[in-house]
Amino acid sequence: MFVGSDADDDEFEDMDVFEGGLDDLELDEDDDEPLRGPAQVFDFDSDEEEETVAVKSKSKKSKQAERPKKIIPTQSDASSSDSDEEDEDEPVTMKNMAEQSRKLEARRAAEEELDLEEAQAAHASDSEDDDVDMEGEEDAEGNIDVEPFQLPTAAEREAEKAAGGPDVHLVQKRMRECVRVLAKFSKRAEKGRSRSEYTDQVIADIASYYGYNEFLAEKLFLLFPVSEAIEFFEANEVARPVTIRTNTLRTRRRDLAQSLVNRGVNLEPIGKWTNVGLQVFESTVPIGATPEYLAGHYMLQAASSFLPVIALSPQPNERVLDMASAPGGKTTHMAALMQNTGVVFANDMNKLRTKSLTANVHRLGCKNVVVCSYDGREFPKVMGGFDRVLLDAPCSGTGVISKDASVKVNKSDRDFTLLSHLQKQLILCAIDSVSPESKTGGYVVYSTCSVTVEENEAVVDYALRKRPNVKLLDTGLAFGVEGFTKYRGKTFHPSVNLTRRFYPHVHNMDGFFVAKFRVEKRAKNASEPAQVDEPVLVDEEFKTELVPQSDFKGFDAEEDRPYLEGMSPIALRTLRALTAPVFRLVFCRGETDPHEGEGPASAPAQDRGAKSISRRRCALLVWRMWILRRIYYNVHCGMYIRGLIWRVAHMRAAGPLAHVGATKSATSRRASR
Incomplete structure (x- = not known):
C-alpha cells in the first residue's frame, strides 16, 4: 500500500489509495517498458536485513536467458557468485569486454574445480551403492517401485519387428535398463544371459530409436563405454553452436564483436584455445548476410575446423x-x-x-x-x-x-x-x-x-x-x-x-x-632392403592409376606386311631414315641401328627389356605419324577430286561459254602465280 506523509495528507485526499502488492498492479503493455529487465536492489542503510523480492515482469522471456552450451562445456551450471550473475545481464561493450573475458575465464576455472569435486563425489557414491533404480515410479508412501527388467528373447524381438517395431517409450526404457545392467553386469544381469545379448539388444534399440543402420550403430557404440555411447548418440541429435572466425587481415576480434553487438547479435569468445573465434547465441539479423560478412570481416566456420x-x-x-x-x-x-x-x-x-x-x-x-x-x-x-x-x-x-x-x-x-x-x-x-x-x-x-x-x-x-x-x-x-x-x-x-x-x-x-x-x-643405409x-x-x-598403362603387346609382322609391300621404295627409304635417328638418339644411345643388327650381348637383361619397351613405344609413335601422313594425303586428294567433280558439274550446267570462261580464269590464275 502506498501511504503518504503527514505533511502531504491534504494533497492526497482526493486520490484513491491502492492497497496490495506489485503483482496486483495492472499496467498497459505500452507502460510496461520501464519495468522490464532485472530488478534493481536499493540499499536504504537499514539496520534490519530485509528479504528482497524480485518483481515479476509480464514481458516475454528473452532467449538469452537460456543459452546453449558453450564450446568445451562444463557440467556445473551454478554461478560462482552473485556478482557473476549481475555481470551476465550487463551488455558487452568496448570498455568492459576485456574485463568480461577475464571474469569469464575465472568463472570457468572455478566451474572446472567444482566439476572435478562433483565427479569424485559421484564416483564415491556410485562405488558404495548404485543398485537402486532412480527412474522407478513412487507409490503413495513415497517408496520407489522397482520392477525387475526382463531381457526380451529372440522370438519376442522377431514378433516386435513383425508388428512394426516396438513402442518408442518401451525402447527408451529398455535402453536405460540395458545400460544400467551392463554397468555392473555381474550383480544385475539375469541368470543364464550373457553380456553379448545385452549388448546386441542395446545396439538394436539404438539403431531403431535414433535411426541408424545396425552396422554403423555397432561401429560407433564400440568406440565408447556403454553409458558414454548413449551420450554420443544423443549429442548427434542436437545442432552444434554457430561459430564464426574473425578475419585478422581486415579487422580485430574486439572491433568485430562490437560491430555485431550493435546489430543485435548476442555472442562471446569461444574459449582460451583460440583468439579469433566467436560463438553466436542469438541474432536478430542473418549472420551470413551482414555488411561485416560481405566485407570479409569474418567467416562462418565450425569450431572444429580451427x-x-x-x-x-x-x-x-x-x-x-x-x-x-x-x-x-x-x-x-x-x-x-x-x-x-x-x-x-x-x-x-x-x-x-x-x-x-x-x-x-x-x-x-x-x-x-x-x-x-x-x-x-x-x-x-x-x-x-x-x-x-x-x-x-x-x-x-x-x-x-x-x-x-x-x-x-x-x-x-x-x-x-x-x-x-x-x-x-x-x-x-x-x-x-x-x-x-x-x-x-x-x-x-x-x-x-x-x-x-x-x-x-x-x-x-x-x-x-x-x-x-x-x-x-x-x-x-x-x-x-x-x-x-x-x-x-x-x-x-x-x-x-x-x-x-x-x-x-x-x-x-x-x-x-x-x-x-x-x-x-x-x-641412407644400403644394407637395408628396399621396403615394398x-x-x-x-x-x-x-582402383585408379595416375599413369594409364598401355595394353600394347607388340607388332604383328604379318599384319603390317601388306602396308609395307604397298609402299613405294622411296617412301620405305624415307620411313627407315626417319626411324633410325630416333632409335639412336633416344633409346640406343650410340649403339647400332636395330635394323642393322642386335645391340651388345653384354647388356643386362633388365636394360634390354627396358629398351625393348621403349622401342615398341617409339615404333608405335612413328607408325601413328605415318598413318596421319597417309590420311593427310588421302584427304588432300579427296578434296582435289571433289573440286574437279564440282567444276565438271558447273560447266555442264552453264554450257560451253562457262567452260571457256573457267579455262581462261584458271589460266590467268596460273599466270599470276
Whole structure:
C-alpha cells in the first residue's frame, strides 16, 4: 500500500489509495517498458536485513536467458557468485569486454574445480551403492517401485519387428535398463544371459530409436563405454553452436564483436584455445548476410575446423599446401596467420567446389593464395618442396551427423574400406610433398571429421610404418582425448597417443581427429632392403592409376606386311631414315641401328627389356605419324577430286561459254602465280 506523509495528507485526499502488492498492479503493455529487465536492489542503510523480492515482469522471456552450451562445456551450471550473475545481464561493450573475458575465464576455472569435486563425489557414491533404480515410479508412501527388467528373447524381438517395431517409450526404457545392467553386469544381469545379448539388444534399440543402420550403430557404440555411447548418440541429435572466425587481415576480434553487438547479435569468445573465434547465441539479423560478412570481416566456420590450422601453425613467408581446401575456411585461416606473405596452394579435386573457394578467398582479401584443381595423389609429381602440408582428408562424416543425418543409413563396411584406402594414399603423398630440409617447417597435419579408428589411428599407424623418416608430434592443442593405441585386438604405434580426438558430447563441437607429423631426412643405409608397400585390398572398379598403362603387346609382322609391300621404295627409304635417328638418339644411345643388327650381348637383361619397351613405344609413335601422313594425303586428294567433280558439274550446267570462261580464269590464275 502506498501511504503518504503527514505533511502531504491534504494533497492526497482526493486520490484513491491502492492497497496490495506489485503483482496486483495492472499496467498497459505500452507502460510496461520501464519495468522490464532485472530488478534493481536499493540499499536504504537499514539496520534490519530485509528479504528482497524480485518483481515479476509480464514481458516475454528473452532467449538469452537460456543459452546453449558453450564450446568445451562444463557440467556445473551454478554461478560462482552473485556478482557473476549481475555481470551476465550487463551488455558487452568496448570498455568492459576485456574485463568480461577475464571474469569469464575465472568463472570457468572455478566451474572446472567444482566439476572435478562433483565427479569424485559421484564416483564415491556410485562405488558404495548404485543398485537402486532412480527412474522407478513412487507409490503413495513415497517408496520407489522397482520392477525387475526382463531381457526380451529372440522370438519376442522377431514378433516386435513383425508388428512394426516396438513402442518408442518401451525402447527408451529398455535402453536405460540395458545400460544400467551392463554397468555392473555381474550383480544385475539375469541368470543364464550373457553380456553379448545385452549388448546386441542395446545396439538394436539404438539403431531403431535414433535411426541408424545396425552396422554403423555397432561401429560407433564400440568406440565408447556403454553409458558414454548413449551420450554420443544423443549429442548427434542436437545442432552444434554457430561459430564464426574473425578475419585478422581486415579487422580485430574486439572491433568485430562490437560491430555485431550493435546489430543485435548476442555472442562471446569461444574459449582460451583460440583468439579469433566467436560463438553466436542469438541474432536478430542473418549472420551470413551482414555488411561485416560481405566485407570479409569474418567467416562462418565450425569450431572444429580451427583445430587443424592451429596444430599446423603456418609461419610467414612459407610455402604451404592445402590438399583438400574447399570451401576455403582453413585456407583463409592459414593466409591470415601468414599475414598475406609466402604462398598457400589451395587445391581441391572437384572443380565445382573451387568456385566457392575462390569466392571466399577474394571476399576475405587473401592475396597469397593460388587455387588449383588436381587429384591429391598427383602432388608429389605436380609440385613438391612445401614447408607445411594440411590434409583434411575425405572421410565418412561420422563426426558431423548432426549436420548430415543421411550418414546414419548410407554407410556400409565397403565405404569404410574404400575411404581408408584413399586416405592412406593421400597421407603418403602429403608426406612426400614436404621438404625435410625446410628450416622453418617440415610438418604435415592429418585431420578428418570422423571418429572411426579405421580412418584415423589406422591411417596414422600405416604412415608411420611406410615412412620411417616421419614421427608424430604433439598437436599443441590444450584439450582433446588421446588417440587409441589399442583397439579391439589391434595394436598401434605407442606415439599414436599424441593424436587428439574431439567428441560432440564432450567438447560440444563436431567429432574430429587431428594428428601432426614431422618429416625428417631419410637415412641412407644400403644394407637395408628396399621396403615394398603392402597391397591394400580394394575392389578393382575403384582402383585408379595416375599413369594409364598401355595394353600394347607388340607388332604383328604379318599384319603390317601388306602396308609395307604397298609402299613405294622411296617412301620405305624415307620411313627407315626417319626411324633410325630416333632409335639412336633416344633409346640406343650410340649403339647400332636395330635394323642393322642386335645391340651388345653384354647388356643386362633388365636394360634390354627396358629398351625393348621403349622401342615398341617409339615404333608405335612413328607408325601413328605415318598413318596421319597417309590420311593427310588421302584427304588432300579427296578434296582435289571433289573440286574437279564440282567444276565438271558447273560447266555442264552453264554450257560451253562457262567452260571457256573457267579455262581462261584458271589460266590467268596460273599466270599470276
